[in-house]
Amino acid sequence: MRGGRTIGAGLTAVAVAVTAAVLAIGAGPADAAVGGSGPYPADYETSAGLPDHTVYRPQNLPAERLPVLVWGNGGCASNGTAQVNFLREIASHGFLAIANGAPNGSGSTTARMLTQSIDWAFAENARAGSRFYGRIDTSAVAVAGFSCGGLEAYAVSDDPRVTTTLIFSSGLLNDADDYQLRRLTKPIAYVIGGPSDIAYPNAIDDWGKLPSGLPAFMGNLDVGHGGTYDQANGGEFGRVAVLYLRWRLKGDTAAGTAFVGAGCGLCGGPWQVRQRNLSLGGTPPTTPPVSPPPTGGTAACTAAYTVQDQWNGGFVASVAVTAGGAALDGWRVTLALPAGASVTSVWSAVGSGTSGTVTMANAAYNGQLAPGRSTTFGFQGTGTGGGATATCAAA
Structure with a gap:
């Protein structure tokens, strides 16, 4: 049972307040590491084919194909650079990250914009002449969001193209929305700001209602609702997000050890960890590099x-x-x-x-x-x- 609509209203109000603070201080602090800490320095751009969105990508595309993260901002704000340090950090590790909203945009977003991001990425992967032609891993798609953006992520997590869901400092507002939990079939992770995070009770309530057998992780770091997005490279939230995406979308089991087992990398430290049905099992996916067409062979x-x-x-x-x-x-x-x-x-x-x-x-x-x-x-x-x-x- 949830704490009631009062908590839900408070979550929305805080989300809007946090977003307003971000807009007031600008896209990111001066000490942010431009390009992120990963092997592929990254930045953001816009695309005429995807209006009202911000696309984060490695400046020079790596040989391996790019898994996809689509992102809903705090406050459902239509500002694609509201969490710029965090998203640029993810892209620098070889991911394509697409945020709702234009850079420094205004207004509000909808969950449908996350679906539009997936549609665009798949279309660009198939479009001859696109810089992303054949270079996006369409089998590896994460949907994620912060606060109100996390509610948007829930709304589209049943899209059959989605591989995993990440919920940042968010939780469903009313019991009437619990059907969104019952329809979850793909692994999910929660990154929450601890008991001082206004979304904490809602996230804990959601955790207790997840389908039996669903692989799930929850990490609580006592930083409050605002998280660490504005710190250099997204701070601890950025580090943990990259590890999770490397595990779930790239098959990096070494990264997966941060989340799995009693001795997991996030266990026993500042993070408070919950785990359900997690295993490193399976064979890591092998993402074929982009290479010249073969010159021989008859197989179609x-x-x-x-x-x-x-x-x-x-x-x-x-x-x-x-x-x-x-x-x-x-x-x-x-x-x-x-x-x-x-x-x-x-x-x-x-x-x-x-x-x-x-x-x-x-x-x-x-x-x-x-x-x-x-x-x-x-x-x-x-x-x-x-x-x-x-x-x-x-x-």
């Missing part, structure tokens, strides 16, 4: 199957489809699943069948591939994902 396409995450009773897998020496107008992957495994949801492909031998055909936006180019799709299932095999053919 290849399919590389990877278990991204495995927990007791379920798993998430991705499949990288790569065109051979000729362009593809469509593709079809045949998966032989291990005994007892069953597909429950699919993203970036059209599935047929749920167990045994299943087929996955391209979606409308990712069927055309130039020679040597790749796309990915993913799915969640019950049982054990290890041992499946995948073959690809032109459609």
Whole structure:
């Protein structure tokens, strides 16, 4: 049971106040490390194809494809640079981060803007001539937000393309919204500002209502509702966000040790940790680098199957489809699943069948591939994902 609408109203009021303070002091403090601490110095830009958003990316795109983070700001403010240090830090570690709102914009946002960010990233990955053509990992998408932006993240967390959800200093305001918790199927993480965070009781209430078996992490750092976003590189919230995204979206199990087990990297320190159904299991996904088209071979396409995450009773897998020496107008992957495994949801492909031998055909936006180019799709299932095999053919 929640503390009532008074807490909810207070959360909204504080979110607006925090956002106003950020706007008053500017996009970020003078001591911020320009470009972030990661190996790929990053900054932000805008795109005519995605109005009212701010796109954070490495200035020079790395060889590996970029997982995607879409972000809702505190106060649902339409200012895409409200958490600039935090988001630039994430991008500097090889991610594409897209915030609601134009740089220093005004007004308010909606959850639909997060969906628009995902749509744009997927379209750019498939659009010949885009700097992101074939360079976005469409099987690795996180939706996240701070305070009111966290409520926006909840609202779209059931999008089948979303791999994981991150809730920062936020929680559902009313019990009537608990259906959003019941429909969660992908791993979730909460980063909260401790008992002094006005969102704390709402977040704790949400934690107690998560579906049984859902992989979940909660970290509380006693910094209050404002978090550490404005500190250099996003402070501790930035560091923890990068670790979580490296684990969930890049398969970095070393980063995952910060969250898993009684001896986790965040356990026993200033962070107060809660864990549910967490495991490092599965094989880290291998993200194929962008490379020149192959010069030989006759295979129309290849399919590389990877278990991204495995927990007791379920798993998430991705499949990288790569065109051979000729362009593809469509593709079809045949998966032989291990005994007892069953597909429950699919993203970036059209599935047929749920167990045994299943087929996955391209979606409308990712069927055309130039020679040597790749796309990915993913799915969640019950049982054990290890041992499946995948073959690809032109459609």
